[in-house]
Amino acid sequence: MSMSDHGPSPKRRNPVLPPRRPTLPPVARTRHALGLSAAAAIGEFALQECRECGAVQYPPREACRSCLSDMLTWRPDNGAGTLLASTVVRRPYELYFREHAPWPTGLVRLDCGVSVVAFLHRACPEAEGRVRVRAYLDRAGRAVLVALPEQEVPDMSEDPLLKAFGNAPKGRNVLVTDGRSDLGQAMALAALKAGAETVWVGVSDPWKAPPGFKALEETPGITVLSLDVTEGQSVETLAGQIGGKVDILINTAEFHRTHSALSRRGVETARAEMDVNYFGLLRLGQAFGPAMCSRAAEKPKNAVAWVNVLSVFALANYPQQGTFSASKAAALSLAQCLRAEFRSSGLRVLNVFPGPVDEDWNQLELPPKLAPAKLASAIVRALEDGIEDLYPDPIARDWHERWRADPKVLEMELTA
Amino acid sequence: MNAPADSTLAGLVADLACGRVEVVDLTHTLSPDFPQIVLPPEFGQCAPFRIEEISRYDERGASWYWNNFSCGEHTGTHFDAPIHWVSGRNLPNNTTDTVPVENFVGPVCVIDCVAETEADDDFLLTVDFVKRWEAEHGTIPPRAWVLMRTDWSKRGDPAAFQNYDEVGQHSPGPDPDCVRFLVDERDITGFGTETIGTDAGQAAHLKPPYPAHFYLHAANRYGLQCLRNLDQLPATGAVLICPPLKIRKGSGSPLRVLALVPRPEVTDA
Numbered sequence: 001m002s003m004s005d006h007g008p009s010p011k012r013r014n015p016v017l018p019p020r021r022p023t024l025p026p027v028a029r030t031r032h033a034l035g036l037s038a039a040a041a042i043g044e045f046a047l048q049e050c051r052e053c054g055a056v057q058y059p060p061r062e063a064c065r066s067c068l069s070d071m072l073t074w075r076p077d078n079g080a081g082t083l084l085a086s087t088v089v090r091r092p093y094e095l096y097f098r099e100h101a102p103w104p105t106g107l108v109r110l111d112c113g114v115s116v117v118a119f120l121h122r123a124c125p126e127a128e129g130r131v132r133v134r135a136y137l138d139r140a141g142r143a144v145l146v147a148l149p150e151q152e153v154p155d156m157s158e159d160p161l162l163k164a165f166g167n168a169p170k171g172r173n174v175l176v177t178d179g180r181s182d183l184g185q186a187m188a189l190a191a192l193k194a195g196a197e198t199v200w201v202g203v204s205d206p207w208k209a210p211p212g213f214k215a216l217e218e219t220p221g222i223t224v225l226s227l228d229v230t231e232g233q234s235v236e237t238l239a240g241q242i243g244g245k246v247d248i249l250i251n252t253a254e255f256h257r258t259h260s261a262l263s264r265r266g267v268e269t270a271r272a273e274m275d276v277n278y279f280g281l282l283r284l285g286q287a288f289g290p291a292m293c294s295r296a297a298e299k300p301k302n303a304v305a306w307v308n309v310l311s312v313f314a315l316a317n318y319p320q321q322g323t324f325s326a327s328k329a330a331a332l333s334l335a336q337c338l339r340a341e342f343r344s345s346g347l348r349v350l351n352v353f354p355g356p357v358d359e360d361w362n363q364l365e366l367p368p369k370l371a372p373a374k375l376a377s378a379i380v381r382a383l384e385d386g387i388e389d390l391y392p393d394p395i396a397r398d399w400h401e402r403w404r405a406d407p408k409v410l411e412m413e414l415t416a
Numbered sequence: 417m418n419a420p421a422d423s424t425l426a427g428l429v430a431d432l433a434c435g436r437v438e439v440v441d442l443t444h445t446l447s448p449d450f451p452q453i454v455l456p457p458e459f460g461q462c463a464p465f466r467i468e469e470i471s472r473y474d475e476r477g478a479s480w481y482w483n484n485f486s487c488g489e490h491t492g493t494h495f496d497a498p499i500h501w502v503s504g505r506n507l508p509n510n511t512t513d514t515v516p517v518e519n520f521v522g523p524v525c526v527i528d529c530v531a532e533t534e535a536d537d538d539f540l541l542t543v544d545f546v547k548r549w550e551a552e553h554g555t556i557p558p559r560a561w562v563l564m565r566t567d568w569s570k571r572g573d574p575a576a577f578q579n580y581d582e583v584g585q586h587s588p589g590p591d592p593d594c595v596r597f598l599v600d601e602r603d604i605t606g607f608g609t610e611t612i613g614t615d616a617g618q619a620a621h622l623k624p625p626y627p628a629h630f631y632l633h634a635a636n637r638y639g640l641q642c643l644r645n646l647d648q649l650p651a652t653g654a655v656l657i658c659p660p661l662k663i664r665k666g667s668g669s670p671l672r673v674l675a676l677v678p679r680p681e682v683t684d685a
Contacts, residue, residue: 205451205454205574206574206575207451207574207575207577207578207579207580208454208580209575209580209581228448230464230466231448231464231466232466232467232468232469233448233467234448257457266460268460268461268463269460272461
């Protein structure tokens with residue numbers, strides 16, 4: 001199962017030494033400062049801008065530094081700037097930073113006119129060199145700024161900073177909860193391609209012999225295991241087998257039908273959607289969550305991320321798929337709860353909000369539809385980048401924009 | 417034969433006690449692992465058996481263990497009432513709560529189709545086959561249960577039990593004429609199988625589709641499926657006991673199916 005072409009495995013943990021307990025960077029931020037983290041959660045670097053005088057400022061404040069207006073907004077910034085000075089912080093006070101010292105740190109003058117303190121990628125130039133600043137989420141899920149070299153360099157992602165802020169599958173054990181769907185199969189292959197050491201794939205009702213599944217079973221590096229998220233004992237049994245080894249859980253289990261509230265008599269189909277999409281997540285969370293949290297700081301290999309494949313219909317109901325939307329909204333709500341409960345361990349929850357995926361139940365949706373393989377590779381990239389919410393396709397991003405602008409207007413458009 | 421009822425039952429009790437009458441369990445264990453019938457995905461689906469703990473001597477209930485379970489009426493070893501099929505929808509006493517209870521106890525004939533099923537997963541039981549069986553074991557008596565023994569229940573692997581390929585399920589069952597013969601000419605009470613349904617896996621393509629369901633229930637007769645241990649029954653002479661749950665207006669129900677089997681070789685202890 002080992003992917004030897006990705007280099008030697010790290011040295012194993014000495015089992016007689018005490019376990020590493022999770023420590024976190026400081027989590028508290030003001031409400032205004034959280035705007036920076038919210039942008040970083042979707043992979044953006046944003047700065048506060050005054051809508052009255054146009055001034056840009058950092059760090060975030062409650063009022064404009066220039067004109068004292070409170071009409072502040074967040075606007076994306078490309079992060080381009082010049083490194084003014086650098087140092088290495090070797091003895092920080094906070095436990096998390098102390099454990100992971102040293103921290104190369106610098107002062108960057110952004111082209112938009114503000115100066116920021118940022119951690120420095122190892123490949124950054126000396127002072128006066130050009131850099132680009134990006135916002136990442138730290139283990140507490142709060143934004144930190146990192147200055148990267150202006151151009152990509154080889155093994156860019158091997159930098160200890162990016163490894164600490166990312167949740168890359170490389171060298172890790174990945175569980176894909178349902179390998180019957182096109183997405184589940186593409187996800188398993190994408191994790192393998194990204195260098196996962198082990199890829200476990202769950203399958204329920206194996207007699208249905210879904211297309212492509214046999215080929216997946218025979219792929220070296222992939223192990224198929226019995227898992228039915230609608231069945232508590234099945235979930236607990238698998239957690240008993242591999243729960244202490246899963247570093248990344250990717251929940252692809254989904255029940256998808258295309259009914260509105262009135263187009264399908266009775267509740268049985270809607271109940272099945274809830275049973276997989278909502279209760280399935282709850283069962284997985286209870287069975288796998290605690291063990292993953294307990295291993296979130298383990299070395300050399302730790303549990304890093306929990307991925308929920310939701311739907312952009314979780315944000316606002318798409319009446320043509322009304323009961324499916326409702327089940328995904330329930331799952332989103334629960335995922336937020338899991339995020340809160342995982343927070344203290346540093347285990348990241350990545351919520352994925354695809355628009356219509358190109359699969360059989362979306363046959364009657366007009367293009368564009370997101371190819372399962374593209375969705376899978378977007379999820380891998382989102383893990384590597386350490387983001388928290390992924391809108392992987394143009395439709396999803398459009399919905400997200402409209403939802404952010406005014407959820408009520410979006411609802412009115414969808415229910416017209 | 418004409419002994420008063422009290423001595424008949426006393427004799428039965430004595431025979432049960434000494435093993436001259438054996439009770440055989442024809443039921444699969446209700447568990448999430450046992451496969452359920454699966455229709456094409458556009459249809460409504462029968463729920464599989466599921467079980468969730470209420471408490472287990474813990475903070476949810478300190479001194480007691482119990483579960484909530486859920487399933488469809490047609491999950492596991494189960495009974496089909498006539499209202500299950502459209503052909504039996506308007507008959508009297510056609511639901512699990514109204515079927516006359518005397519129908520739940522009766523003589524049982526077991527037709528051995530093991531060799532034929534081993535040779536052909538899609539084996540269909542025919543009138544000729546039944547008549548050859550009768551030539552050996554005697555005519556099926558009126559109001560008997562007829563069970564089709566295939567040893568299909570010995571397929572412990574769900575994939576082998578379901579036996580799907582790209583055109584669906586392959587499993588044995590009766591052909592249309594055979595069901596009509598059993599109902600019209602032999603007046604059976606019901607028909608039972610070891611497979612997931614009373615009909616063959618490919619019975620959607622018979623005329624009429626699903627003939628066992630269609631003809632049995634049209635005549636207010638019953639079905640049993642997912643039976644096991646039929647290899648422990650004699651061809652004739654056993655008694656079947658199969659009361660379903662008394663679900664109001666139920667179309668069927670999981671149930672415990674038992675057979676009383678004479679063991680004449682056992683002598684008094």
